[in-house]
Amino acid sequence: MSPGPYGCDGGILGTTIGERGRTPLDLDELVERWALLKDEQVLVSGKRGATRLGFAILLKFYAQ
Template identity: 50%
Template sequence: MRREWEPEELIAAWTLLDSDWELVGNKTGVTRLGFGLLLKFFEQEGRFPRHAGEVPRAAVDYVAGQVKVDPALFSDYRWSGSTIEYHRAQVREALGFRESTRADEDVLAAWLADKICPMVLPTKGCGRRCWPAAGR
């Protein structure tokens, strides 16, 4: 996530829209601010921030103004526990995402091996497509 934002870019990327307010509206204080920032961060990055330091200061200040919460309170937002897990689930559902399963990972790994990075083993014309062994 980039650190510097022009005012127009900040407005375009971090403004809470009507559909966002339906999700944010029932929260208060730091949870309102944290949720709003998680939502807008995920929309841009396709992932959640790992810690508060990943969220640009300008975005914290801008979203805090929208939700009417002191931006300094963002440091109190909890990055582990049931609240953030619930917030992440709400964001994923609102944006049409779901957590991956082991089966999803297996399908993706097979597809990557076959379509994206296949390699032919050079031993005796093997001709099989294989993943390279870890550490080689």
């Protein structure tokens, strides 16, 4: 499959993206990467609805 317009192969989280060559993540790696820590839960708890989910995802994404 050729990369899409954003350099992504259309696979699941953690699969090959552009030239980075990431390998698929197993369940333990996904939990380690995306589970919220206690201090992050406090930050997210101040948000409501879809804002809460979006904030949590951005928080974990940029913390990597």
